[in-house]
Amino acid sequence: MRSTLPIRAPEKPRLSSLNGVAASAIRFRDPRIEMAHGAGGKASRRLVEGLFAPLLFAGSPQPLNDAAVLAVDTASVAITTDSFVVRPLQFPGGSIGELAVNGTLNDLAVSGARAHAITATFVLEEGLATAILEAEVRAMADALTRANVALVAGDTKVVEHGKADAMYITTTGIGRPLPGIVVDARSVRPGDKVILSGPIGDHGITILLARGDLDLEADLTSDTRSVLPLIESMAIQAAPGIRWMRDPTRGGVATSLNELARDCGLGIVLNEDAIPIRNEVRGACELLGLDPLHIANEGQFLAVIAPEYANAAVNALQLTEGGEDAVIIGEIQSEPACAVLVTTRYGGSRIVDMLVGDPLPRIC
Amino acid sequence: MRSTLPIRAPEKPRLSSLNGVAASAIRFRDPRIEMAHGAGGKASRRLVEGLFAPLLFAGSPQPLNDAAVLAVDTASVAITTDSFVVRPLQFPGGSIGELAVNGTLNDLAVSGARAHAITATFVLEEGLATAILEAEVRAMADALTRANVALVAGDTKVVEHGKADAMYITTTGIGRPLPGIVVDARSVRPGDKVILSGPIGDHGITILLARGDLDLEADLTSDTRSVLPLIESMAIQAAPGIRWMRDPTRGGVATSLNELARDCGLGIVLNEDAIPIRNEVRGACELLGLDPLHIANEGQFLAVIAPEYANAAVNALQLTEGGEDAVIIGEIQSEPACAVLVTTRYGGSRIVDMLVGDPLPRIC
Numbered sequence: 001m002r003s004t005l006p007i008r009a010p011e012k013p014r015l016s017s018l019n020g021v022a023a024s025a026i027r028f029r030d031p032r033i034e035m036a037h038g039a040g041g042k043a044s045r046r047l048v049e050g051l052f053a054p055l056l057f058a059g060s061p062q063p064l065n066d067a068a069v070l071a072v073d074t075a076s077v078a079i080t081t082d083s084f085v086v087r088p089l090q091f092p093g094g095s096i097g098e099l100a101v102n103g104t105l106n107d108l109a110v111s112g113a114r115a116h117a118i119t120a121t122f123v124l125e126e127g128l129a130t131a132i133l134e135a136e137v138r139a140m141a142d143a144l145t146r147a148n149v150a151l152v153a154g155d156t157k158v159v160e161h162g163k164a165d166a167m168y169i170t171t172t173g174i175g176r177p178l179p180g181i182v183v184d185a186r187s188v189r190p191g192d193k194v195i196l197s198g199p200i201g202d203h204g205i206t207i208l209l210a211r212g213d214l215d216l217e218a219d220l221t222s223d224t225r226s227v228l229p230l231i232e233s234m235a236i237q238a239a240p241g242i243r244w245m246r247d248p249t250r251g252g253v254a255t256s257l258n259e260l261a262r263d264c265g266l267g268i269v270l271n272e273d274a275i276p277i278r279n280e281v282r283g284a285c286e287l288l289g290l291d292p293l294h295i296a297n298e299g300q301f302l303a304v305i306a307p308e309y310a311n312a313a314v315n316a317l318q319l320t321e322g323g324e325d326a327v328i329i330g331e332i333q334s335e336p337a338c339a340v341l342v343t344t345r346y347g348g349s350r351i352v353d354m355l356v357g358d359p360l361p362r363i364c
Numbered sequence: 365m366r367s368t369l370p371i372r373a374p375e376k377p378r379l380s381s382l383n384g385v386a387a388s389a390i391r392f393r394d395p396r397i398e399m400a401h402g403a404g405g406k407a408s409r410r411l412v413e414g415l416f417a418p419l420l421f422a423g424s425p426q427p428l429n430d431a432a433v434l435a436v437d438t439a440s441v442a443i444t445t446d447s448f449v450v451r452p453l454q455f456p457g458g459s460i461g462e463l464a465v466n467g468t469l470n471d472l473a474v475s476g477a478r479a480h481a482i483t484a485t486f487v488l489e490e491g492l493a494t495a496i497l498e499a500e501v502r503a504m505a506d507a508l509t510r511a512n513v514a515l516v517a518g519d520t521k522v523v524e525h526g527k528a529d530a531m532y533i534t535t536t537g538i539g540r541p542l543p544g545i546v547v548d549a550r551s552v553r554p555g556d557k558v559i560l561s562g563p564i565g566d567h568g569i570t571i572l573l574a575r576g577d578l579d580l581e582a583d584l585t586s587d588t589r590s591v592l593p594l595i596e597s598m599a600i601q602a603a604p605g606i607r608w609m610r611d612p613t614r615g616g617v618a619t620s621l622n623e624l625a626r627d628c629g630l631g632i633v634l635n636e637d638a639i640p641i642r643n644e645v646r647g648a649c650e651l652l653g654l655d656p657l658h659i660a661n662e663g664q665f666l667a668v669i670a671p672e673y674a675n676a677a678v679n680a681l682q683l684t685e686g687g688e689d690a691v692i693i694g695e696i697q698s699e700p701a702c703a704v705l706v707t708t709r710y711g712g713s714r715i716v717d718m719l720v721g722d723p724l725p726r727i728c
Contacts, residue, residue, distance in 0.1 A: 026498065033492040038522030047520060051498060055505045056484075056515045068516035070481055070538065075437040081483035081536055082519045117434055119445035120420075121534050123487070128397040134390065134415060141419045151420045152432035155446045156411065158402030159726060163529040168521075170485050172445055172536035174434065362523060 025054035034358075040250025040296075041355025045259075066246065067111035069177070078113035078175040080104060085168050087362045089136065091210035093202075093221030096169055097136030099298060099364060101143035102226050103249070104173040109228040110245040110301050112183040113175030115147060120171050121155040125164040132166065140169075147226050178232070180239040185263035187243045192332040193310035194268060195303045197230055197317060198223070198325040200253055201281035204295035207363045208284070216287070218280035223299035230323045231301065237316040241309025247301045249364055251355040254293035256302055257340045258354040268340045270330035270352075293342070294355045296363045304332060389418035398722075404614025405658075405719025409623075430610065431475035431539070442477035442539040444468060449532050451726045453500065455574035457566075457585030460533055461500030463662060463728060465507035466590050467613070468537040473592040474609040474665050476547040477539030479511060484535050485519040489528040496530065504533075511590050513537075542596070544603040549627035551607045556696040557674035558632060559667045561594055561681060562587070562689040564617055565645035568659035571727045572648070580651070582644035587663035589686065595665065597684040598677045605673025611665045613728055615719040618657035620666055621704045622718040632704045634694035634716075657706070658719045660727045668696060 028050030036043035067080035084100040105115045120140065124133065144151055202223040209216055227247065235242065244264075248256040253275075257268045277292050285292045299322075305313045310328060317326035336351065343349045392414030400407035431444035448464040469479045484504065488497065508515055566587040573580055591611065599606065608628075612620040617639075621632045641656050649656045663686075669677045674692060681690030700715065707713045 028494065028498075031494055033488045033490060033494065033497060033522055035490050035522050035524070038488065038520055044520065051494070052501060052518065052520075055498075055501045056508070056518070068481070068483075070516060072436060072441055072480065072538075072540065073439040075439045077436055077441060077538070079481070079483060079517055079536075079538060081485050081517050081534070083485040083487050083521045083534060085487060085521045085523050116436065117432070117443070119432075119443060119536055121445050121447040123447050123449060123532055124397045124402065126397060126399055130392065130395055130397065130415070133397060134392075134419075137416060137419045144420070152434060153443055153445050154416065154420070156402055156408065156416075157447045157449045157532075157726075158397055158399050159449050159529060159532075160399070162526065164532075165523060165527040168487055168523075168528075168532070170445070170447060170534035172443075172483055174436075174441070174443060174538070176436065362521075 026051060035361045036358040039355060039358035039361065041255050045354070066107040067113060076177050078108055078111055078177060079172065080107040080111065081170065081172040082107065083168060083170040084364055085165070085362050086207065086364050087165060088210055089132065089166055091222055092206055094224035095136060095139050096167065097139030098143045099224055100169040100171045101140050101147070102224055103298065103364060104171040105147055105149065105226045105228060106247045108173045108175035109231050110183070110247045112178050112181035112245070114178055114228060115149045115173045115175045117150050117152045117174045118144070118171055119153040120151060120169060122157070123164055123168040124156065124158045125166050126158055126161040128166055136167065147228065178235060181235055181242050183242065183245050185244050185260055188260065188264040188266060188304050188332055190266060190332050190334045191307050192243055192304045193307055193328045194270065194330040194332070195305055195310065195313055196253070196275065196327055196329045197227065197300045197323060199276040199278050200248070200297055200300060201277060201285065201292040201295035203298040204360050204363050205281045205284045208360055216284060218284060220278065220280045223297055225299035225322065227299060227301045230317055230320055233316045233320040233323065234303070234313045238305060238309040238313035241306035241313065242303060243306060244304040245301055248297050250296050252294040252296055253302065254291065254340060254352045255354045260304070261338050261340055265338055267333045267336040268330060269333050270340065270342045272342050272344045274327055274329045276325045276327060290359055291352070293352055296360065298364065390415060399725045400722040403719060403722035403725065405619050409718070430471040431477060433541070440541050442472055442475055442541060443536065444471040444475065445534065445536040446471065447532060447534040448728055449529070449726050450571065450728050451529060452574050453496065453530055455586055456570055458588035459500060459503050460531065461503030462507045463588055464533040464535045465504050465511070466588055467662065467728060468535040469511055469513065469590045469592060470611045472537045472539035473590070473595050474547070474611045476542050476545035476609070478542055478592060479513045479537045479539045481514050481516040481538045482508070482535055483517040484515060484533060486521070487528055487532040488520065488522045489530050490522055490525040492530055500531065511592065542599060545599055545606050547606065547609050549608050549624055552624065552628040552630060552668050552696055554630060554696050554698045555671050556607055556668045557671055557692045558634065558694040558696070559669055559674065559677055560617070560639065560691055560693045561591065561664045561687060563640040563642050564612070564661055564664060565641060565649065565656040565659035567662040568724050568727050569645045569648045572724055580648060582648060584642065584644045587661055589663035591663060591665045594681055594684055594687045597680045597687065598667070601680040602669060602673040602677035605670035605677065606667060607670060608668040609665055612661050614660050616658040616660055617666065618655065618704060618716045619718045624668070625702050625704055629702055631697045631700040632694060633697050634704065634706045636706050636708045638691055638693045640689045640691060654723055655716070657716055660724065662728065
């Protein structure tokens, strides 16, 4: 979840008066909300850091993660939330209901937590065919069953025809920390390896093609799935080496790694040849002038692993179903500070920034 | 939250295969979703019980409550979730941001829990003026500060202009049980008293008038607020006597009490003269042919209290700011089973059903 509002919760609720937030703390000056503010890239970050954070988090300096961790008595509870507005509702390999469950399970998983329970709310458009709703509720049920997670609470609202796009689903996940894993950008060190779980861009390009606006066809399906089994396999072999994880959804690998670079103050140097990209994704990106590093994924994750555990982590992933293409794609270096550098096959290199604008709106 | 999906969560996630839900278990046969399915009354209940519950809760027979309670290690955690789609965004006495916080705090409070943390997601319509968004984020911040609750995670999505109505907000609340309070419809007994915290219908009628569709004016404001301080005061004097609580939002007092009647199998007999209703609400209802018992509230709650604690509970409420009008409005009797009977001032009586249809859509 890229535009996640901050993260690690205070152990106790804050008492500071939010009424007293100075107008100067609000740095977000765009007069209107545009699609880019929901794209997970630079504009999203400006909105979250310039408007939401000063008012709702009292300017918390903590890095943006995918889940907050709360202390409840002696227990630690991880919590994450996401709204899903993907269009179309169904696409090759998945649908909004399945995405709403797995997206939230994955936000917990990359935070080092296993989902314990989930809640769901539905905003339904008047006139929606019940058969379409039923299909998505079934998709949610299937995803919950596969993950062995219970849905524990929910809500349904209906808005007039034309005030939504069929349905929006919001899920919140409650999880328990996986033992032995600490995910913290501030623990990342030069020499650490960057691991990617599999090929990138499948989800975003699948959604783009499913909309039918382009005269393009490709034999491609979304990568949407729960990544928890992969992370659990990796943890068995390499838990002490796990420094940081993230699922590169909106804004893609480039945005997630730029956020990491900013949060840890180091450079991330990627080997372009090593990054797995299917020919269909590469072809569509070339045709459309998109960078695969900016395309959204739903069933992949990035991990930064201490060098002495990196091979064990990759081997564990490769031996797990769905992790066959896991690979080291780069490493952490002290330079360029706070940036992502991609070294190309011809010996050149380029800085890759976060996503700017929103070439593919509503991909999740 | 009337169309809350079920309630008390299993202590451990269920393993039953939801893929295997028989088609016959799906009893919801309406071909399309209509506004009434989101109104919190009969149609909402048919949708939840006929479609969501069989697929997502494996036909759990547990009554519908406002929050689920999860066991996390040795800790109990209450959780509730709601989407807010109120129109207009701002109305006398409140706004969507304030409602999104207090509505969720109240769902926890009437479940006997104090909010510990909250999450929020925003679905924003492209083109929304930032000033409008900022006002609602400030309203949320103010409500959180007043309640001393931290926002711990969030998400923002943007949909194209015309695919939402300015903004929808979804909040999820995590709470801790208030010591000594057990809220369970199955504990209700004949002779128990029904307590109402204050005048009903203010919120629904305020929203109706704020829309300006009717040539009506009244000096009325929404009752939106956190009810936790009232419930805490009541608990100090009467915690062992608290059997059940509910905030009568969508569908009003009549719907909440009909749900209770169904869940406990008993009759609820109300004294119409005792129910506090402002003249403005009564007048608008008479003019529009609405029953105040079906009008939504946001800052009131119902409680069923054991007879020996009822006076102490009412006294405690009346001595607490905002509880001055708290009153006993009726009692539990063995007959009419599973129904709500209102005795009128002229000695007559009438059965009051759950809300049917949706005379006032999108009031929360």
